[in-house]
Amino acid sequence: MFKDKKTRNDLILGLAVIILAAGVWLASELLKEDGAFAVVTVNGVETAKYSLSENAEIRLESENGGYNILIIENGKADVTEASCPDHVCVDQRAVGKTGEAITCLPNKTVITIEGPEEAEVDFVS
Amino acid sequence: MKTKKVAMLGLTIALAMIMSYIEALVPLSFAVPGIKMGLANIVIIFVLYKIGTKEAILVSIIRVILVSLLFSNVMAMAYSIAGAVLSLGIMWILKKTDKFSVIGVSIAGGIMHNVGQIIMAVILLGTEQIALYLPVLIITGTATGVVIGIVSGLVINRFKNIRL
Numbered sequence: 001m002f003k004d005k006k007t008r009n010d011l012i013l014g015l016a017v018i019i020l021a022a023g024v025w026l027a028s029e030l031l032k033e034d035g036a037f038a039v040v041t042v043n044g045v046e047t048a049k050y051s052l053s054e055n056a057e058i059r060l061e062s063e064n065g066g067y068n069i070l071i072i073e074n075g076k077a078d079v080t081e082a083s084c085p086d087h088v089c090v091d092q093r094a095v096g097k098t099g100e101a102i103t104c105l106p107n108k109t110v111i112t113i114e115g116p117e118e119a120e121v122d123f124v125s
Numbered sequence: 126m127k128t129k130k131v132a133m134l135g136l137t138i139a140l141a142m143i144m145s146y147i148e149a150l151v152p153l154s155f156a157v158p159g160i161k162m163g164l165a166n167i168v169i170i171f172v173l174y175k176i177g178t179k180e181a182i183l184v185s186i187i188r189v190i191l192v193s194l195l196f197s198n199v200m201a202m203a204y205s206i207a208g209a210v211l212s213l214g215i216m217w218i219l220k221k222t223d224k225f226s227v228i229g230v231s232i233a234g235g236i237m238h239n240v241g242q243i244i245m246a247v248i249l250l251g252t253e254q255i256a257l258y259l260p261v262l263i264i265t266g267t268a269t270g271v272v273i274g275i276v277s278g279l280v281i282n283r284f285k286n287i288r289l
Contacts (some may be wrong), residue, residue, distance in 0.1 A: 010229035010274075014267055018235060021267075025260035 032097040035113030038077040043108045062107035139189040141168040148267030159182035160265045170277040174287050185209045204242045235266040
């Protein structure tokens with residue numbers, strides 16, 4: 001009986017902490033800031049940077065002759081068409097929050113969302 | 126300090142160091158970067174329950190210093206000490222309330238170890254963004270805390286009739 005009460009308290013403690021952490025996590029996901037730029041990186045080299053505030057349709061050429069069609073619409077970036085066989089990048093939903101990314105491994109193309117410039121200050125130095 | 130106690134503490138410190146070594150050999154970081162099993166906490170909890178609070182503090186601090194010097198660096202020592210102090214502090218408080226079993230105490234210890242390290246990282250690196258990683262570490266800390274708590278409970282039970 002006494003032992004059961006302690007086990008119950010353990011359970012309450014564990015569940016409370018997990019619910020709290022999950023709540024904070026969810027909140028931080030929801031509060032993610034809207035990004036300002038879509039940065040295109042091909043084979044590790046930054047090739048282009050597009051503002052998310054202007055709608056556009058861009059054909060991204062990759063080094064192996066392939067391509068990805070990048071659509072920027074309503075502050076979000078989406079890949080709607082690609083030459084790659086797996087189409088993972090096409091299946092991914094549109095991204096618009098800072099830090100989100102669309103990756104196309106076959107074409108070695110990554111589209112990352114970045115916030116306004118001042119976010120890149122290095123605090124360590 | 127009695128000779129018996131000196132020998133006992135030496136033994137437990139050695140055991141805690143071996144646990145840290147085993148943990149370094151089997152990294153869990155492939156799943157979630159930065160997570161640890163907290164095997165050494167089995168020893169710390171054992172000392173806390175079977176020997177005493179002061180001794181647990183002693184074993185914990187000495188373990189952190191020795192392990193940092195042997196397997197990592199002085200920078201890592203700052204993180205580990207912050208984690209160890211906070212972890213042991215909360216475990217001592219929860220044990221004192223006598224409202225939780227070893228598992229509950231272990232869960233709290235596992236979580237606070239992560240919290241301490243994140244606080245230290247925020248102070249040393251000056252970037253609050255690291256704190257966003259905390260919810261993930263708290264959830265994994267709870268999971269490892271349950272496992273470590275069950276094991277610790279088994280060990281303590283085996284020593285039920287043995288006075289140390």
